[in-house]
Amino acid sequence: MSLLNYFRPKRTSAASHAKERLQIIVAQRRRGDERSDTLSAMEKDILEVIRKYYINIDSDAISVQLEQNEDDLSVLELNVTLPEDK
Amino acid sequence: MSLLNYFRPKRTSAASHAKERLQIIVAQRRRGDERSDTLSAMEKDILEVIRKYYINIDSDAISVQLEQNEDDLSVLELNVTLPEDK
Numbered sequence: 001m002s003l004l005n006y007f008r009p010k011r012t013s014a015a016s017h018a019k020e021r022l023q024i025i026v027a028q029r030r031r032g033d034e035r036s037d038t039l040s041a042m043e044k045d046i047l048e049v050i051r052k053y054y055i056n057i058d059s060d061a062i063s064v065q066l067e068q069n070e071d072d073l074s075v076l077e078l079n080v081t082l083p084e085d086k
Numbered sequence: 087m088s089l090l091n092y093f094r095p096k097r098t099s100a101a102s103h104a105k106e107r108l109q110i111i112v113a114q115r116r117r118g119d120e121r122s123d124t125l126s127a128m129e130k131d132i133l134e135v136i137r138k139y140y141i142n143i144d145s146d147a148i149s150v151q152l153e154q155n156e157d158d159l160s161v162l163e164l165n166v167t168l169p170e171d172k
Contacts, residue, residue, distance in 0.1 A: 020116045020158075030106045030168055038139050045135040052131065053124050072106075082116055 020082040022054065028074045039076040040066060046078060056083045106168040108140065114160045125162040126152060132164060142169045 024046060028039055043064060051057060061081040068074050110132060114125055129150060137143060147167040154160050 021114075022116075023111075023113045025109075025111045027109045028107075028168075030108075042135060042139055045138065046132075049128060049131040049135065053128055082114075 020084065022050065022078075022080040022082055024050070024076075024078040024080075026076040028076075029072055030074075031072050039074045043076060043078075046076075050078070050080060054080065054082055058083075106170065108136065108164075108166040108168055110136070110162075110164040110166075112162040114162075115158055116160075117158050125160045129162060129164075132162075136164070136166060140166065140168055144169075 026039055026042065026046070030038075043066070047062070047064075050062075057080060061083075063079045065077045066074070067077075112125055112128065112132070116124075129152070133148070133150075136148075143166060147169075149165045151163045152160070153163075
C-alpha cells in the first residue's frame, strides 16, 4: 500500500467540515520498527505541542489512532476539535 | 476544498516508496487565522520532536512546505528521509 494512500479523504459530511479543527497525520515507513514504537512514543510529545498552541482543548476533543500495517508502514492520526474562542 | 483532500497521494514513483521516510501533515481549519501563523510557529516545535526520536537526520533530508488556501485551511507538510542506520 502506498504511504500516501493514507491521506485520502475518509469523511465528507458537511458537519465535520464546518467545525474548526486540527488534524495531524504522522506516517512512518521504516524497516524493523514493526510495532510502531517510535510513533507511539511521539504521540505524547505531539500532544504537548498541540496544547502549547491551542489552549483550552478538552481531552474529549482529541482523538488519537495508531495503525500498524503491512510494509513497515505506521500511521499515527490525531484529530482535534478546536474551541470556538481563540 | 475538503480538508482531507490534502491527503491524497501526490507521488507514486517506486523510488520514493523504497526509502525509509517519515511524513507529517498538519492541517488546520480555523476562521481568522488566515496567515497560518499558528502552523508556522508549530513548525519549529514539530521539528524538535522529530529530531528527538530520529537522530542523525541531515538538514538536507527534511523538506517543509506550508500552504494557505481558501476556506481558512492551512496545511503544514514535513517530509523526512530517514537515515538507514537506526
